[in-house]
């Protein structure tokens with residue numbers, strides 16, 4: 001058995017953790033989820049979810065991984081044999097997510113290229129659905145593989161494989177250190193340009209005006225928790241796996257606060273840029289923001305090309321920044337989605353890293369082909385909603401309940417965190433995890449199920 005890998009430095013771990021958190025969720029997913037859940041109404045549940053669940057769970061996952069120094073199933077098995085299945089459930093979620101995540105990365109790669117000279121033409125909507133995805137009008141006519149989608153997806157897979165095979169320090173950490181600074185520059189350009197476009201205020205109003213009535217809707221709450229979990233990469237083993245590669249003496253709570261706040265900062269910056277740009281488009285077309293932002297999963301690939309077409313200058317440059325940001329953010333997150341699977345398979349079957357990477361990439365690659373078919377977008381939409389509203393939220397809930405109530409481990413975990421961290425965690429953390437998070441999640445999930 002090879003030796004367990006480690007990060008090169010503490011900064012390397014934090015950059016890798018942030019690069020996992022900042023992903024398609026921040027740029028592609030957040031704006032349309034905000035939009036579908038009442039615009040500004042979403043912000044209140046979002047911040048409540050962040051403070052009452054996401055950051056406390058992140059601290060817990062860092063501690064679990066750091067303490068066990070093993071894969072996710074092994075971590076749960078180490079707590080109690082009865083709960084190894086929670087680890088495998090989380091691995092399953094990673095497998096489901098990566099298969100569609102790679103499709104979107106493939107789209108982003110193509111669109112970075114199409115941005116040069118705005119190759120989508122005057123009708124980006126039919127370009128995206130008909131020309132690029134090759135979808136037919138009839139719902140049941142799913143058809144076969146769409147080559148235009150498959151090719152960029154293949155390229156993205158090749159790059160991903162290259163990084164993963166190189167290992168934790170030379171692959172994951174190094175790629176994050178190269179791509180994150182570029183991403184930061186792209187994001188700053190998008191945000192500044194987005195909020196300074198004429199009409200941007202209209203879009204920012206939609207984002208920032210709270211609607212308290214929406215707080216009564218369980219769907220909005222579940223969407224907020226789902227988004228926060230997805231965006232911070234918690235509830236499905238990623239952060240646990242990343243922290244399992246930390247050296248023994250490593251600050252945990254501080255890292256969790258940095259990663260959590262950096263991710264939300266990014267998400268918010270991206271949202272300002274995106275909504276500013278939506279306001280601009282609405283004003284250009286003389287309609288309300290709600291009329292331009294209705295594209296759901298396709299928002300980034302339909303509405304953004306429209307925005308770029310209307311741009312007062314440097315269209316191609318803005319396009320490359322936007323889709324390039326999507327591409328790089330997505331790529332470093334894709335790396336992190338596969339690492340828990342690699343680590344789990346490697347330990348379970350006693351494989352070398354190379355063999356584990358081959359198996360995991362091979363299987364998930366084949367699954368991802370589903371989304372390169374002509375019906376890919378439809379599958380993607382359904383699976384993304386389902387895995388977020390139930391898969392991730394329920395996995396997070398199961399984790400919290402088992403640790404807080406069944407195994408009663410919270411005090412030990414908190415001691416572990418406080419033993420290595422500068423910022424000490426108080427008893428509020430136990431209360432939030434044992435009481436607040438489960439109550440909100442159970443009630444909201446029950447209402448949501450009844451609703452559906």
Ligand code: LEU
Nearest residue numbers: 021023024025231233333
């Ligand atoms: N946190 C990532 C994102 O926001 C997703 C996760 C599945 C790695 O896109």
